[in-house]
Amino acid sequence: MRDRAEVVIVGAGIMGLAIAYNLARHHGVTDIVVLDRGYLCGGASGRNGGGVRAQFSSADNIQLMQESIRLCRDFAQEMKINIWFRQGGYLFLVRSEEGRRMLERSVAVQNEHGLGTRMLLPIEAQRIVPELSTEGVVAASFNPDDGVVFPWPFVWGYAHAAEKLGVEIATFTQVTGFRTQGPRITSVLTDRGEIRTRKVINAAGAWSPEIARMLGVELPNRPHRHEICSTEPLKLWLGPLVSDLSNGLYFSQSMRGEIVGGISNEDVPPGLDMGSSHRFLALYGRALTRICPILGSVKVLRQWAGCYDLTPDQNPIVGRVDEIEHFYQASGFMGHGFMMAPVMGRLLAEVVAGGPETPLFLKWNLRRFKEGRLLTESMIIG
Ligand SMILES: Cc1cc2nc3c(=O)[nH]c(=O)nc-3n(C[C@H](O)[C@H](O)[C@H](O)COP(=O)(O)OP(=O)(O)OC[C@H]3O[C@@H](n4cnc5c(N)ncnc54)[C@H](O)[C@@H]3O)c2cc1C
Known part of the structure; x- marks a missing residue:
């Protein structure tokens, strides 16, 4: 495993892998390590129903999912893998x-x-x-x-394509902590060694609050x-x-x-x-x-x-946080994160590569919970 990287992503679920792929493919950022404590598809990304829909109640979710469905249609051709999209x-x-x-x-x-x-x-x-x-x-x-997809090849498609572009995916590697200097991350600690980095993406799904807590950031996810x-x-x-x-x-x-x-x-x-x-x-x-x-x-x-x-308002938590520099969130995707990954992977990669936070990111930022700006989404399954 590399001992330094431009970006470290915690979690090799669909979200972490989609971000890694988009950073490498569209922004030329290939010096990335994606860490996962288990195997590919061990988290929610390998355990879900594969449903992909644009029927939501909020304009944001509808528009994002329209784009995700378009990306699903092109996925097989782009990644050269059958995702059984129907x-x-x-x-x-x-x-x-x-x-x-x-x-x-x-x-x-x-x-x-x-x-x-x-x-x-x-x-x-x-x-x-x-x-x-x-x-x-x-x-x-x-x-x-x-429609519906078969989740496993979707995950494998992103993983193989990211690896081909130079991304390292280290499975069975658990993040145990971080080293920091003031508000700056200097390295990620794992049970297989330390990786020096300044940029970390928290894509650990249901484990995201544990990762954030290691840096003193409280996420309200459950x-x-x-x-x-x-x-x-x-x-x-x-x-x-x-x-x-x-x-x-x-x-x-x-x-x-x-x-x-x-x-x-x-x-x-x-x-x-x-x-x-x-x-x-x-x-x-x-x-x-x-x-x-x-x-x-x-x-x-x-x-x-x-x-x-x-999350308390059924919408995700994405983008930068106030407490720690270059610590990006990509969590809180409820029961619809698989379908959101194609489009969120693209949008998050833009922000991590230095692009501005769009109005959507300002809305879906962690800060909203402190400021009492809760959002709504009524079409939630489960
Ligand atoms: C039963 C079920 C049905 C669902 N149905 C749908 C559906 O039909 N459509 C849909 O869009 N979504 C669905 N979802 C939700 C969807 O699966 C998730 O929103 C999505 O997979 C989240 O992806 P992720 O990459 O954020 O998280 P995950 O896939 O959970 O990935 C997080 C990864 O982080 C790793 N990790 C955790 N802690 C550490 C650590 N300390 N160090 C290193 N790695 C760590 C984990 O091992 C895991 O692999 C469903 C979920 C479930 C459970």
Whole structure:
């Protein structure tokens, strides 16, 4: 491992790797070490549902995700790897009048920004997925451009492309601390030695608060376990990812045929827990077969869990911090950080390479929590 680098990135999840790739590819910064305590795909980036959508409620998230979807379309060609990207749309369901109003407001903002999202009656939702039981469903929204990817090759694609450009990815290397001089970082300490550097990016996902704390910076993020499972492969029949916003249920069919899905479980206490539970299977199984009864006889093959990285206002924390020079944040991506990585990787690389912080970065800065400028995002799954 190098003992000095222009930039050190903590975390080789999708976010750290996307930033590394963009720094090297678009800014000529190749003297980068990306450190990860485990293996590639060991964090949330290898444990997620692979959903990619532009249906959000805030203009910022909608616009960012429009760009991310464009980048997903070009990814296979650029990286020479198949990410099994399939645009079958996202079908959101709500079960209350309040939910319908929220969807209507969100769809109006999405349409203003050029998305083809439509509000649907339950019966129209059923035309998209005839196997759905829409009993109790009040309204739905559908955007045909949303889709799903297979997360692992997406991570590998960034990793291989970054390595080809000269980036070093050191797996099984845990960051244990930092050396500083006043507000300046002078080196990163790891269990495999020290790397002298002035610039550090905190892309450690649910572990980001631990990394920030090593430098005296308090992040308000909380890790929260989310479970997920996949079934035996079925013939392709399900077009969109379906999500019931009333209970955080979501399920989609991968290009390989498995039904991949999960549900929110508010009984899980905050913490860095990646264990699996029977309770999840019961909750998910009940909700799934209520909404899609024909799935009742399908066998679950794999169950696993990962950590969401939650922030108090459901929006990420990105960019510089006041306390430490050149210590950049890229965390707090909730349950939608995978899809944000293509575009956030690009934007963060610009800032780290010396570009100005855009209005988005000023909005999504850590400072907002001290200043009480909390943001809102209503279309959160789980
Ligand atoms: C069940 C589940 C379903 C999800 N579904 C979706 C979805 O459909 N669509 C979507 O967009 N998002 C989804 N997400 C969220 C998404 O997976 C995350 O937002 C995203 O992967 C975060 O990427 P990251 O690179 O920030 O974090 P991670 O992938 O967690 O990477 C952080 C890395 O930091 C490393 N690290 C931690 N501490 C240290 C240390 N001290 N030293 C060195 N390395 C360290 C970890 O090992 C880890 O690999 C889901 C998440 C879960 C858990």
